[in-house]
Amino acid sequence: MQKTTAAPVKFTHVQCGSCPIRHRAVCARCDTDELERLEETKYYRSFEAGQTIVWSGDRMDFVGSVVSGIATLTQTMEDGRRQMVGLLLPSDFVGRPGRETAAYDVVATTDLVMCCFRKKPFETIMLDTPHVGQRLLEMTLDELDAAREWMLLLGRKTAREKIASLIAIIARRDASLKLQSSEGRVVVDLPLTREAMSEYLGLTLETVSRQISALKRDGIIEIEGKRHITIPDFDLLIEEAGDDSDGGFLV
Amino acid sequence: MQKTTAAPVKFTHVQCGSCPIRHRAVCARCDTDELERLEETKYYRSFEAGQTIVWSGDRMDFVGSVVSGIATLTQTMEDGRRQMVGLLLPSDFVGRPGRETAAYDVVATTDLVMCCFRKKPFETIMLDTPHVGQRLLEMTLDELDAAREWMLLLGRKTAREKIASLIAIIARRDASLKLQSSEGRVVVDLPLTREAMSEYLGLTLETVSRQISALKRDGIIEIEGKRHITIPDFDLLIEEAGDDSDGGFLV
DNA sequence: GCATCGGATTGATCTGGGTCAAGGCTTTCA
DNA sequence: TGAAAGCCTTGACCCAGATCAATCCGATGC
Known part of the structure; x- marks a missing residue:
């Protein structure tokens, strides 16, 4: 050896x-x-x-x-x-x-x-x-x-902002793990049920579902099946999240 | 020497x-x-x-x-x-x-x-x-x-529970510092304005004020001036806080 | 003694998100 | 092939807490 x-x-x-x-x-x-x-x-x-x-x-x-x-x-x-x-x-x-x-x-x-x-x-x-x-x-x-x-999310963000934040958080962690992101267009598979999301965000699962539908209706996200999400413009999502966090997307 | x-x-x-x-x-x-x-x-x-x-x-x-x-x-x-x-x-x-x-x-x-x-x-x-x-x-x-x-407080507690929790938290820390508590009857001086409390709890200052008044009306706390609080029965306050935390009051 | 100012309180009203309830869509299992 | 179970969506309604606004109270300064 x-x-x-x-x-x-x-x-x-x-x-x-x-x-x-x-x-x-x-x-x-x-x-x-x-x-x-x-x-x-x-x-x-x-x-x-x-x-x-x-x-x-x-x-x-x-x-x-x-x-x-x-x-x-x-x-x-x-x-x-x-x-x-x-x-x-x-x-x-x-x-x-x-x-x-x-x-x-x-x-x-x-x-x-x-x-x-x-x-x-x-x-x-x-x-x-x-x-x-x-x-x-x-x-x-x-x-x-x-x-x-x-804590900022739980204490001060609206339901819509909470959902957008959660998607962004998971997308970021996902991306930094896989180091993959086909320029701008980001794809995430939510690893959580609506109920788990509601427990994360301090909401009910109905509100989670409604707000995801709303983001979809407004073109912020696209959904295939129940969990597979495409984000056409990540900056737009961040805007919805009301986020001032440092947010370096890809490390 | x-x-x-x-x-x-x-x-x-x-x-x-x-x-x-x-x-x-x-x-x-x-x-x-x-x-x-x-x-x-x-x-x-x-x-x-x-x-x-x-x-x-x-x-x-x-x-x-x-x-x-x-x-x-x-x-x-x-x-x-x-x-x-x-x-x-x-x-x-x-x-x-x-x-x-x-x-x-x-x-x-x-x-x-x-x-x-x-x-x-x-x-x-x-x-x-x-x-x-x-x-x-x-x-x-x-x-x-x-x-x-x-986070549990911010995500899931009601306004009343939040206020009760905050008072309990400060009373506990106060007591463990000063090692003083004349059996059951606990006295606290809130070191925060109503506005600061609202920022702690994820509420508006009006709601903070109302809930403090409500706890006073219901005999859970007694108030002298704006900040000086007496808690006649600490267990009662804990009940209002919906708290399952370990809570060893005096260490 | 009076004015000012920074909390704090209280009331009236509005609304975002909770609650309750009825389906819908997949997957699994018989 | 059909029934049951999980998970998700959507609608109707309600209420806790936000918002807007008026007032109060004690301290500070002139």
Whole structure:
């Protein structure tokens, strides 16, 4: 195994997206022994669409990141009102080091594969390997920013603006993942049911449906089937979203 | 300067609350040289009530924590709609290491004293001193939890529930700071105008005023002047807030 | 003592989005 | 091939909270 070409990279590293240990294959600062230890506690789990991964209040003894599929974090009030507080797309991280129990329901909304670590060893390694913690801090700060953008949406935007925002958010994340966008014309497949969208946006599913119809009627979006959306002019959509966010569309 | 009594503790450490370097006086793991370096870049700034500390988009070359007074983080849309996304009480941390410009307006809503560090040296020390970064991660995760609780409030609670929640939140933080609460009967001084409350809650100030009057009429709260509130039965207030949050009132 | 000003309150009215209800379109399964 | 189940759409109506407007109250200044 001489160094003829690039060093062999394990498949798992590619799959893990931006999960904290992806660095292993590429990062010179890594202490190999430490990360090998972490690697040992790593395992994959699959879930079916609709399956609840953890219930709020239950013990949660792992952390991990989404490999493929979509998961959500949702809060529920006693009377059943539900508010989504996290949308986890591939490469997103779940789980809080230092907390025993889950604070939210974690639900797989599509078929889902996660890359998990048992929490205890993960925490140990976080303490021993500073840059894993630093990476996690970065990710947490990004999530906090996203949450605050989301708060503006929930608190002040109209139903129409909320829908336009959600489509834009998903389109952006989609595009930055696939690095695909045939100049101007953007195509998205919504990974959420109308009900899930309503939980994301703080609306009812009827209002979601009506506003999507309205955007379609007004030519802002085109729809094929129920979920496949084409956006003829992305700037127009952004306008509808009332968005002042930095919004660098393609990174 | 023999070690007769406890080591002399600088006043500043006490003042800084849970800011990342408070540990200096108490933490055995600290590398004194590192923290001495940080200490050197530390300075205090005062602001008057109503003063904007940083505008969204402006350069922000410091991080810091609130020593006394209240500051808020607020997002503004082009048409002037405003949503508060952060409420900073004494001991709360502001500023994101690794970001050049502020993402929100930071406003002093009362007279305010902050303990600041220039960002560059702070970042350096964060890299060199892992447990400062760990502390910051902890704090950021707490903020993320708070933001998600806030999202439930914005997305799903009624006006009355929102008001009750806000009063409870402030009472809790107040109490855990002062460790005072004459059995059951809780007293709070709202540090916010009706307008600021409306920006926190995603309501208009008229609705805030009406709902406060309603809670008063129904005996949930008692009011003296405009801001001084007595809560005869805290559990009753929590009920109005529709709150399932863990809610450990006194830590 | 009077005027001014920045909150705060209260009333009257309007409306965006919730609620309730009736279908419609696919997919699945028998 | 038909029935059931999920998901989505659309209509009719209603109400919580927004909007517009008048007033109040306490502090500050002259």
